[in-house]
Amino acid sequence: MVTRVDLNSDMGEGYGPWKMGDDAALLDVVTSANIACGFHAGDPDVMARTMRIAAERGVGIGAHPGFADTQGFGRRRIDLSHDELANLVAYQLGAAQAMARLVGAEVRHLKLHGALANMASEDAAMAEACYRAALRVDPEIIIVVLAATEMERVVRDLGCNWAGEIFADRAYNDDATLVDRRKPGAVIHDGEVAAERMLGMLAADAIITESGKHIPTRIDTICLHGDTPGAAKMARVIRERLIAGGITIERFATRNRL
Secondary structure, three states, X not given: OOOEEEEEEEEOXXXXXXXXXXXXXHOOOOOEEEEEOOOOOOOHHHHHHHHHHHHHOOOEEEEEOOOOOOOOOOOOOOOOOHHXXXXXXXXXXXXXXXXXXXXXXXXXXXXXXXXXXXXXXHOHHHHHHHHHHHHHHOOOOEEEEEOOOHHHHHHHHHXXXXXXXXXXXXXXXXXXXXXXXXXXXXXOOOHHHHHHHHHHHHHHOEEEOXXXXXXXXXXXXXXXXXXXXXXXXXXXXXXXXXXXXOOEEOOOXXXXXX
């Protein structure tokens, strides 16, 4: 049974005067923040502002690179070579590191966004291209992976720092990948339902799929999406239910190479 877990959320996804999600509210709930790096969303001002607030509240800062697809919010699949993927990830990680240093903070983890993450969860060679690039930029960075997917197999082989992630508000296929957002029931909007699912998975040390299948896995962090309506309220409900269930909420370990 998992008794300690990190809560993370994707944020910094506004652009100029356009706001996406309530980052300030979420930063009162989560322990790690995955901040968009300007490709699928975000800009330098949004990055700096979000990182500054995260640092002030003791929230761990992560780079959240995605495809260069602002219209599709990084959720459309794009076919790139492994060299292009490596450059895409390294470029965005470098931008995140620079903005973090500007506000007196540091980037401690990296988590792929949207379609880039979904594709890498299915394709080990693609995941390896992305992660090797990130590790060349920062050999000690923590790679956040979709637990029990090809991503996890890659980081175990690489022997790097990593954290296994499950999703509070997404349904699972039997191969541990996420159900396509376009399908009914793929996204969960009820905080109580999401919290009950998370308590069940933490107790089982496993992902529980839509079919009821249990996939044993290590769980280090739970993702609470910030771009859905009512996300901040839902995140608070989940945090409160986890604490009431005896779960300690804390940032994932800096070193985790097992």
